[in-house]
Amino acid sequence: MNELTRRRFLQSSAAAAGALLAGCGPEAPQVSDDVLALHRDARVLDLHLDTLLSMRLLGYEIASRHTNRLPRSPISWHMDLPRAREGGLDGAVMGLVISPREVREELMAPLRWLARLEDERGIDQTLLTLDVLDEAARRHADEMRFCRSGSEMRAAMDEGRFAAFAGLEGSHGIESDLQNVHAAYQRGLRMIGLTHFQASSAAYPMTVAAFDGRGLTPFGRDLVAEMERMGMVVDLAHVNEAGVEEALGLVTRPFVVSHTACRALFDFRRNLSDAQIRAVAERGGVIGLCLARGFVGRPGVEGFVDHIEHAIRVGGVDCVALGSDWDGAIVPVEGLGDVTGLPRVTRVMLERGHSESVIRKALGENALRVLTEVCG
Numbered sequence: 001m002n003e004l005t006r007r008r009f010l011q012s013s014a015a016a017a018g019a020l021l022a023g024c025g026p027e028a029p030q031v032s033d034d035v036l037a038l039h040r041d042a043r044v045l046d047l048h049l050d051t052l053l054s055m056r057l058l059g060y061e062i063a064s065r066h067t068n069r070l071p072r073s074p075i076s077w078h079m080d081l082p083r084a085r086e087g088g089l090d091g092a093v094m095g096l097v098i099s100p101r102e103v104r105e106e107l108m109a110p111l112r113w114l115a116r117l118e119d120e121r122g123i124d125q126t127l128l129t130l131d132v133l134d135e136a137a138r139r140h141a142d143e144m145r146f147c148r149s150g151s152e153m154r155a156a157m158d159e160g161r162f163a164a165f166a167g168l169e170g171s172h173g174i175e176s177d178l179q180n181v182h183a184a185y186q187r188g189l190r191m192i193g194l195t196h197f198q199a200s201s202a203a204y205p206m207t208v209a210a211f212d213g214r215g216l217t218p219f220g221r222d223l224v225a226e227m228e229r230m231g232m233v234v235d236l237a238h239v240n241e242a243g244v245e246e247a248l249g250l251v252t253r254p255f256v257v258s259h260t261a262c263r264a265l266f267d268f269r270r271n272l273s274d275a276q277i278r279a280v281a282e283r284g285g286v287i288g289l290c291l292a293r294g295f296v297g298r299p300g301v302e303g304f305v306d307h308i309e310h311a312i313r314v315g316g317v318d319c320v321a322l323g324s325d326w327d328g329a330i331v332p333v334e335g336l337g338d339v340t341g342l343p344r345v346t347r348v349m350l351e352r353g354h355s356e357s358v359i360r361k362a363l364g365e366n367a368l369r370v371l372t373e374v375c376g
């Protein structure tokens with residue numbers, strides 16, 4: 001299939017699936033005016049949203065309102081600008097999910113399948129995806145802005161525009177060449193996750209037990225140093241334990257673990273142990289808490305807030321953030337089936353007695369602090 005045929009095929013398949021399963025969108029947030037007032041006044045920033053994947057693959061229109069027709073399936077529309085406004089989400093790190101140039105055997109089947117369909121991979125696809133985000137921001141300049149720093153995000157939020165920041169999910173998207181980091185930086189990339197579901201030239205994925213014990217590669221260490229020098233945010237999500245430990249010994253600037261949860265509450269390989277949460281917090285890192293059922297392991301918004309509270313108990317109030325992973329082929333916990341559910345997180349935190357200042361930190365201020373300290 002050529003590029004156009006492929007895109008049409010994907011678009012019509014998605015439309016057909018949507019038409020078949022119409023109905024049953026998520027319910028209204030059911031929060032009081034007081035809760036909503038605090039939620040709307042707070043700066044709410046998500047450290048990991050994958051909506052760009054559908055934008056790149058399917059021409060998903062971020063400025064149009066969609067209905068999440070498959071709330072219990074990983075294939076669904078979790079976010080767009082009208083619903084972000086309704087849910088009080090002011091900005092996000094938009095993840096770039098990129099097909100690797102070389103597909104390795106450990107890569108999960110859907111991503112292998114995707115990589116086989118795509119001509120552009122690696123750095124070419126990274127640059128192309130940054131253009132997709134840039135083009136959307138230009139087309140909808142009144143509603144969103146493609147931001148290169150924390151202060152640009154703050155400014156965009158204050159103007160009532162959605163603040164989009166670009167984060168690469170896995171360093172296979174810059175292959176093993178620091179020149180590619182510079183090329184992507186020129187086009188607006190400001191965050192790189194060292195690995196995704198397959199070993200990259202920088203680090204090993206947590207999801208593959210066979211890589212346990214292997215830390216960063218020499219290129220991985222160079223990459224961390226170069227990113228810090230350039231003012232880019234290092235993301236340790238997906239990186240295995242040995243890699244995280246090694247990175248914690250290297251970093252001199254704040255960093256993030258963009259989407260993860262607490263292993264003490266749910267024993268899942270991608271979640272952080274208490275020792276890791278403590279170590280990340282001590283090194284100035286911020287942890288984005290993922291609301292996927294597979295990470296949370298407990299029901300509902302309450303279950304998700306349990307993870308926020310646990311991370312606060314172990315690492316302190318300055319280390320927590322949102323890292324939803326919406327639109328990243330996940331099934332969200334009930335009540336957070338799309339971005340309009342976010343005020344419920346504020347409601348549950350208030351009900352449990354958290355102060356306004358703690359809630360503001362968790363909803364966005366901590367995340368914004370890291371992006372501002374590293375990128376200006």
Ligand SMILES: [Zn+2]
Nearest residue numbers: 169238259328
């Ligand atoms: Zn991920």
